């Protein structure tokens with residue numbers, strides 16, 4: 001199956017090459033020339049790993065031994081064999097995506113990506129090492145480090161903003177073990193770290209670092225189709241769960257509400273629908289950074305605004321990269337139009353899509369947002385009324401799902417995607433339940449466990465005692481130098 005850029009059809013590559021390259025040469029994102037078909041009914045009968053092999057295999061058919069790769073990626077790494085369990089709360093169904101090795105939903109994709117990448121590398125006969133560079137606002141960094149730890153032929157370097165991540169998130173990263181990993185704080189904010197990474201890519205010659213050190217540069221963020229494909233599976237898994245419990249019968253439509261940042265997670269839901277899963281509305285939930293709400297409602301994407309720091313930091317984002325893929329699909333594959341819109345976004349910081357495209361998008365998606373105060377109230381309310389403890393991102397999704405039902409009267413079953421463990425954001429979660437806190441973040445974890453009876457995930461509980469291995473802090477203009485000295 002061939003992939004090409006969202007911005008032109010000139011260069012076509014197979015799916016293995018698309019995973020290896022990450023980004024298309026013209027700066028666009030890889031999209032399949034034609035979406036595959038799968039046997040949905042058969043898929044829904046399977047266990048999660050077989051489901052994953054079938055779906056990822058359909059999306060990336062040129063990567064061999066998918067069944068094997070899936071089992072290597074996931075076996076023993078998640079709290080449960082079903083990987084992503086669902087919980088019926090009495091109101092919405094919560095799809096728990098945070099039961100993986102770092103308690104973030106990104107584990108689902110970042111456990112799989114190293115398998116896909118190294119297989120593609122072998123198949124293509126690439127001899128050089130791959131160097132993964134990632135700037136993170138918290139969650140991606142740790143999930144990527146854990147995924148790539150001690151993977152042969154791959155090195156990984158993560159940059160995070162000094163003082164810009166939670167104490168728990170910092171501890172997760174700086175204690176990372178492995179012979180092929182590096183982590184460094186950058187004096188600046190997330191954008192500075194991200195720009196620094198982009199500058200390193202720009203300084204590269206033929207995809208390699210300057211100075212003869214030929215490691216092929218790549219990235220672990222969700223522009224890579226190898227990260228998107230594994231996320232389709234859990235939509236099928238959630239649907240299968242509802243079927244098993246008799247909540248729906250085959251063919252009934254189910255709505256999904258997705259706490260959204262880079263638009264990767266929700267786009268995977270749309271792809272699940274295109275593969276034949278009976279999905280109703282995809283509800284896009286944002287925090288105070290409500291640029292996507294505005295876009296889905298008006299057709300205008302306008303990034304000319306300040307970025308707000310919120311209690312759901314993984315969604316604090318102004319440019320949602322994967323939206324470019326949606327524009328491609330929703331324009332019927334009009335690469336010239338996508339190139340033009342992305343050019344406008346770069347130059348002017350704003351674009352408006354044609355009216356028919358806006359209408360096509362609102363057929364499939366509904367959007368809303370919720371501020372910190374409302375998210376905080378939602379954590380408290382859901383715990384009180386449903387006896388379910390959720391994190392700040394999930395609370396955002398829950399609140400927006402409620403607005404959706406209230407405004408549309410659509411009472412089809414609603415699945416709210418839960419993207420992080422509440423223990424990754426103990427300060428905000430405990431404050432929501434008990435008011436202003438003076439405890440240290442680690443003490444808050446214990447307090448939260450005591451109060452709610454929800455156990456602290458194992459990977460987070462021993463963090464405070466673990467040895468700090470990566471304590472470097474550098475100026476933002478020293479990032480290239482840091483990487484060249486690895």
Ligand SMILES: *Cc1c(COP(=O)(O)O)cnc(C)c1O
Nearest residue numbers: 139261262263264265314419420
């Ligand atoms: C990354 C992340 C999101 C946003 O997912 P996208 O695929 O970027 O839209 C939401 N919640 C949490 C906790 C995350 O880590």
